[in-house]
Amino acid sequence: MKTLLSAWPFWALLSAAFAALTAIFAKVGVENINSDFATFIRTVVILAVLAAILTLGGEWQPFGSVSGKTYMFLILSGLATGASWLCYFRALKIGQAAQVAPIDKLSVVLVALFGVVFLGERLSGLGWLGIALIAGGAVLIALEA
Template sequence: MKALLASWQVWAIGSAVFAALTAIFAKVGIVGVNSDFATFVRTVVILAAIGLMLTLAGTWQAPGTVSARSWLFLVLSGLATGASWLCYFRALKIGKAAQVAPVDKLSVVLVAVFAVLVLGEQLSPVHWLAVFMIGAGALMLALPI
């Protein structure tokens, strides 16, 4: 069990399952609610839940132990997350969850491209084919039903 919990694949599948539930729960919950306010509520809940997890696990870290570079990129990541959530909730308010979520997952394609361009990571031709297929699938799902 310990090895299973140390597997990135298990956590990635968990992320996908919870992201899917996020879309469904948000689509139901956003009815009659301003999308920006809905994003705010979601953020407060996440902040409280993660604070509780850090407390229960005893994994709080002193802010002074975090490098300035890490702070910069964590803050930038937080700003990007907030912008993503605002866009996602607005799209979900207007569109169908079955179309909004796949387009949102074009982030998978963008991560692959950015990882190669910015981080210098390498993808094999098979991986590029998979990236292309994910992009094509997401775009096909976005077509009007």
């Protein structure tokens, strides 16, 4: 039987909780600073924390052990993450957290669509209904705020 620490729902819920805190902390943090500089500070913190985690866990890998394909997709992922963060912080600077965060979470809908189109994943009718409800809910929350 899986332990709590090896179950994906545990980590997914923690991710959601930390993402929610990110929106609240970032909204306050970006108040009196350029949004791009705020993103830079956030990125430096993330780099330092990850370096500490890798060091303490002895999980560093030789850079040569990573394939070119893996590097390419991780670099693309990093560029997409950076673009997302820059846009997210700029949106938080301008709008309310209660508006920005739900629209940002439309990424859930886009991941499902991209998964179907680019990765050949399949969704059931119930899955598509869930995606539609997430999309509708995000829009309704953003419009309400």
